[in-house]
Amino acid sequence: MTAKQLCMAIGVGILIQGALHLAWGPISIQWLNALSSWSNPSTTDSLVFFHVRLPRVLTAMAAGSGLALSGLLLQTWFHNPLAGPSVLGISAGSSLGVAVIILTGLTWGWWGVTSAAVGGGMLTLLLILSVSRRFHGSATLLIFGLMLSYVVGAVVTVLQAEAAQDALQQFVFWGMGTFGQAPLRISGLMLLMVAIAGRMIFMRSRDLDAWTLGSITAQSMGVDAKKLKYSVIGITGVLAGIITAVCGPVAFLGLATPHLVRLVSDERSHRRLIPLTILMGAFIALLADWGVRAPGTDGGGWPLNAVLSLLGGPMVVWVLLRKTWNA
Numbered sequence: 001m002t003a004k005q006l007c008m009a010i011g012v013g014i015l016i017q018g019a020l021h022l023a024w025g026p027i028s029i030q031w032l033n034a035l036s037s038w039s040n041p042s043t044t045d046s047l048v049f050f051h052v053r054l055p056r057v058l059t060a061m062a063a064g065s066g067l068a069l070s071g072l073l074l075q076t077w078f079h080n081p082l083a084g085p086s087v088l089g090i091s092a093g094s095s096l097g098v099a100v101i102i103l104t105g106l107t108w109g110w111w112g113v114t115s116a117a118v119g120g121g122m123l124t125l126l127l128i129l130s131v132s133r134r135f136h137g138s139a140t141l142l143i144f145g146l147m148l149s150y151v152v153g154a155v156v157t158v159l160q161a162e163a164a165q166d167a168l169q170q171f172v173f174w175g176m177g178t179f180g181q182a183p184l185r186i187s188g189l190m191l192l193m194v195a196i197a198g199r200m201i202f203m204r205s206r207d208l209d210a211w212t213l214g215s216i217t218a219q220s221m222g223v224d225a226k227k228l229k230y231s232v233i234g235i236t237g238v239l240a241g242i243i244t245a246v247c248g249p250v251a252f253l254g255l256a257t258p259h260l261v262r263l264v265s266d267e268r269s270h271r272r273l274i275p276l277t278i279l280m281g282a283f284i285a286l287l288a289d290w291g292v293r294a295p296g297t298d299g300g301g302w303p304l305n306a307v308l309s310l311l312g313g314p315m316v317v318w319v320l321l322r323k324t325w326n327a
Helices: 003-023 031-036 044-077 090-103 109-132 138-162 165-175 184-202 205-211 215-220 225-247 253-264 270-293 304-326
Strands: none
Touching: 003 044, 003 270, 031 044, 044 184, 044 205, 044 225, 044 253, 044 270, 090 109, 090 138, 090 165, 090 225, 109 138, 109 225, 184 205, 184 225, 184 270, 205 215, 205 225, 205 270, 215 225, 253 270, 253 304, 270 304
8 A cells, every 4th residue: 555545544533533523422412503603602502512512522633643753753852752742751751741730720721831841851851852863773762751750740740739729630631631621712823733644744844854764864965954853842842742731641652653554655865754654643542532431331531541551552562562572
């Protein structure tokens, strides 16, 4: 199957899942009634459709594709198949920014939480980039990222111990992850930002291909390493920060999705890997959300991070075993 055919197949899967997510729910709605009042949702059908189901679908697509793209960029830049926003501590840095806002009782609103998450993620990524030059092995960099996550986690735990009960409860539920909290305008904005970021990095796909050959070889081929680094930092930090602020510290999507793409496709050019990864991330996010919504039950399902860990954990184990077998 060619990359174009695979993109079309994943796209059809996304459309089918999206339609099922919009159609299914504990409340039955009349589609004609819901869509007829799209400009001014007032009926129960239109409110459920435009304020609950459609934002959830768009948020899942944006979070899945954005984190998948971030994971692909980090794995390419660090030449490390186990790099990702959560493994390297970027998600933990974003979580710390959110924790400072929520647990200390600051009332900065949604934009304050988002800015703190983006700032925390980018600061963490800058720290990782600055120390990565001193590490010669990928294992050392991963250990550094894990230790950084533990340190950040300790700070968050201290903030939790000193927080008020209401703020602590809010932060705990946020930490479980969800696609169902963003309003329609925020979910649409997230999806637009992912599309812009994907377009921007797609224009540098040749530089990313050259970077896979090594930094020295890439620079000899005319790649501007500084501009490429800033592109990776900016796109990864902004996407991971915004998605973490809206959805919580979503695990494994950024790490596992690029490997799943490489499992189903032999493509190595980033001109094909980027759209494949973006689409696959949206597909996996919608698939995982079925475990959260729990079809066939009246109550809620599992927390999002639990579902994603069950899906992404085996993928990471497979990567480790594959590296061992090929060694």
